[in-house]
Amino acid sequence: MEASQFKECLDTFCVWSGQSFNSHKSNIFFNRNTNRDLEGLISGILQFERIPILSHYLGLPLFCSNKISDFSYVVDKLDSKLAGWKSRLLSKASRFDRSGALCLCAWDTIYAPKGFGGLGFRWSSDMNRDFLAKWCWSLVSNAYSLRFSILRGKYLRNNSFLNVAASPTDSIFWKHLVKTKPLILRGVCIMVGNGSLIDLWLHLWVPSHPTFRLISVCLRDHGALVVADLFHPNRG
Helix, strand or coil: CHHHHHHHHHHHHHHHHHCCHHHHHHHHHCCHHHHHHHHHHHHHCCCCCCCCCEEEEECCCCCCCCHHHCCCHHHHHHHHHHHHHHHHCCCCCCCCCCCEEEECCHHHHHCCCHHHHHCCCCHHHHHHHHHHHHHHHHHHCCCCCCCHHHHHHHHHHCCCCCCHHHHHHHHHHHHHHHCCCCCCCCCCCCCCCCCCEEECCCCCCCCCCCCCCCCCCCCCHCCCCCCCHHCCCCCC
């Protein structure tokens, strides 16, 4: 049974590495179509407790059905804390300057760097986009790690990240990665090797052109081509 083999692999890893895991803090989630008897059998073999689909970890839901409703409690909690903070710290005296006028500050000024008179705040949307862009670049540059291997095996299947599109059944994280792809495309260009896998028209491989694509009218009559078709058979 696969559960027994998984448990054997886990035990072997613990012996070889000298590490151990706490079965009381380890859980397992089953699809709703899984037979209840099978769930009990697998849980008994692995010694993991079953968790429901509405479970949370570190205050966040493990499984998202709707990102707006699932995380609405975070917004409500933040609003309540901000309301209490305003009532305690923003007294009537602190809301006015010495001349008695109400002091307001534009968000653009607050988010400006401290060297330019701002407070150095950052837009959370920009930070999130930057983090996603780093993930995208790791996928494009074939960075090796377990997490990227999992993403490539599940979503790419030997395809290039630059050529895939998100499907409705993909995870929210993967959909946002695909949405961030245009940011990467502004500056990414393929390094040409033998050119056998680089589409002459679709792929970005011309570093001297602003769009990184080949612009030619006469060659389009030849149909689908790869970069290798441009090489001389004897001189390359």
